[in-house]
Amino acid sequence: MADTIRFRIRRQDHPDSGPYWQEFAIPYRREHNVVSALLAIRENPVTIDGERVAPPVWDSNCMEEVCGSCSLRVNGRARQACSALVDTLEQPIVLEPMLTFPVVRDLLVDRSAMFDNLRRVKAWIDIDGSWDIHTGAPRISPQEWDLNYALSRCMTCGCCMDACPHFGLDRDFIGPAPLAQVLLMNSHPTGKYSRADRLHAIMSDGGLTDCSSAQNCVRVCPKHVPLTAAIGKLGRQTTAQLLRDIFGG
Amino acid sequence: MQNPHFLLRRVHSLVGLVPVGAFLLFHLWENSKSRFGQEHYNTYVVEKIQNLNYVWFLEVFLIALPILFHGVYGMVVFWRGKQNVTHYGYFRNWMWLAQRISGVGVLLFLLMHVIGTRILAIWNEAVRQDMFSHMKNVLSEPYFLVPYLIGLVLTTFHFCNGLWSASIVWGLATTPRAQKIIQVASGVAFVVITAVGIHGMLGFFLAS
Ligand code: SF4
Numbered sequence: 198m199a200d201t202i203r204f205r206i207r208r209q210d211h212p213d214s215g216p217y218w219q220e221f222a223i224p225y226r227r228e229h230n231v232v233s234a235l236l237a238i239r240e241n242p243v244t245i246d247g248e249r250v251a252p253p254v255w256d257s258n259c260m261e262e263v264c265g266s267c268s269l270r271v272n273g274r275a276r277q278a279c280s281a282l283v284d285t286l287e288q289p290i291v292l293e294p295m296l297t298f299p300v301v302r303d304l305l306v307d308r309s310a311m312f313d314n315l316r317r318v319k320a321w322i323d324i325d326g327s328w329d330i331h332t333g334a335p336r337i338s339p340q341e342w343d344l345n346y347a348l349s350r351c352m353t354c355g356c357c358m359d360a361c362p363h364f365g366l367d368r369d370f371i372g373p374a375p376l377a378q379v380l381l382m383n384s385h386p387t388g389k390y391s392r393a394d395r396l397h398a399i400m401s402d403g404g405l406t407d408c409s410s411a412q413n414c415v416r417v418c419p420k421h422v423p424l425t426a427a428i429g430k431l432g433r434q435t436t437a438q439l440l441r442d443i444f445g446g
Numbered sequence: 447m448q449n450p451h452f453l454l455r456r457v458h459s460l461v462g463l464v465p466v467g468a469f470l471l472f473h474l475w476e477n478s479k480s481r482f483g484q485e486h487y488n489t490y491v492v493e494k495i496q497n498l499n500y501v502w503f504l505e506v507f508l509i510a511l512p513i514l515f516h517g518v519y520g521m522v523v524f525w526r527g528k529q530n531v532t533h534y535g536y537f538r539n540w541m542w543l544a545q546r547i548s549g550v551g552v553l554l555f556l557l558m559h560v561i562g563t564r565i566l567a568i569w570n571e572a573v574r575q576d577m578f579s580h581m582k583n584v585l586s587e588p589y590f591l592v593p594y595l596i597g598l599v600l601t602t603f604h605f606c607n608g609l610w611s612a613s614i615v616w617g618l619a620t621t622p623r624a625q626k627i628i629q630v631a632s633g634v635a636f637v638v639i640t641a642v643g644i645h646g647m648l649g650f651f652l653a654s
């Protein structure tokens with residue numbers, strides 16, 4: 198077993214400045230993950246050329262693949278840094294930010310485009326009143342619940358957005374994660390009432406039709422959200438909506 | 447109200463199936479009759495079609511314009527995507543790129559194919575009268591045979607792979623299982639349709 202762990206990290210000092218690469222090596226320890234390794238680099242931020250530099254900047258929080266904040270490209274593929282176990286990775290481990298989002302600094306990106314797109318598609322449920330409406334909790338069949346649960350696991354990490362060949366700041370596409378949330382909100386007993394609004398939102402510029410079924414999203418999603426099944430179901434819902442728009446009903 | 451982009455994309459998908467895809471099947475089916483020989487081909491394939499009611503109208507509105515629309519709008523969509531197979535080398539991602547590239551290839555092939563047959567026949571009496579011999583001559587030239595073979599495979603690939611994505615676009619196949627089944631079915635269709643097409647090309651030489 199190697200006695201060091203080597204990293205090649207893409208650095209960028211400023212949103213508008215150019216990128217450059219630096220290599221680091223830390224002493225080998227069992228069961229490092231990429232976040233704990235970055236912490237170790239931060240303790241002693243010296244490159245393999247012996248130069249002391251500003252420690253790389255990244256984002257992370259929960260350390261259990263739940264919060265979605267530590268997404269970055271590990272050896273070229275977007276995933277959660279916390280669950281990227283060093284012992285399973287090829288070295289030098291190449292770390293890059295998710296470049297489909299704007300870089301803030303080093304590995305830290307600004308994911309607001311994804312949150313804006315969730316707003317664009319009305320990915321929420323209007324409350325049905327702040328008073329007692331005298332009806333019990335709505336009933337949901339176990340089958341429907343099954344799918345809804347899978348969709349609700351999305352932690353807005355943005356990996357699927359990074360992998361999608363159609364999502365990018367220079368383009369309008371809403372992206373896979375917000376699309377899947379449309380399906381979730383549409384199947385909620387109260388959320389159903391805004392169904393046509395959401396479908397119209399994804400039937401406009403940058404909507405569902407910009408997906409070309411490359412299906413990268415579902416391959417990279419750390420939470421196994423059934424993104425492409427959701428996109429297929431939305432295909433069906435928008436087909437029906439189109440017919441309703443043309444013929445009424 | 448409806449956004450034009452959504453409608454255009456759905457029309458783009460629909461047109462690829464009917465009439466363009468349907469015409470492709472018809473076309474390869476008819477041409478596979480080349481093996482019945484010169485006389486049969488010229489009379490029962492070429493002449494029969496040329497004598498169709500409103501044939502000009504059908505050619506323009508059911509074939510030329512739909513292909514043009516599908517091609518031009520397809521290009522617009524193509525330039526909007528950004529390929530990333532170097533980062534994400536998954537099978538479907540490669541197929542995505544292959545669909546785009548084959549589309550461009552098909553357009554180039556069609557340009558050559560249509561000029562060399564239908565348009566040439568407008569002023570060339572000999573070609574009009576004996577399409578069989580014309581095709582036989584063309585296909586005996588390696589410069590033409592190779593592009594024809596490539597063009598055929600690109601076209602049938604583009605059509606069959608398009609069937610798969612259309613099944614998702616329209617919401618026919620939603621579950622991964624259904625999408626897998628359609629993937630296999632479109633693979634089989636690709637082999638069969640390509641075989642019919644190649645048989646049609648060979649027919650010009652097999653016929654007695
Ligand atoms: S769908 Fe998956 S990959 Fe996409 S943002 Fe949600 S959890 Fe991340």
Ligand code: SF4
Pocket residue numbers: 360361362363364372373407408409410411412413414415424425428
């Ligand atoms: S299936 Fe659609 S949303 Fe998912 S990566 Fe491909 S183009 Fe993007």
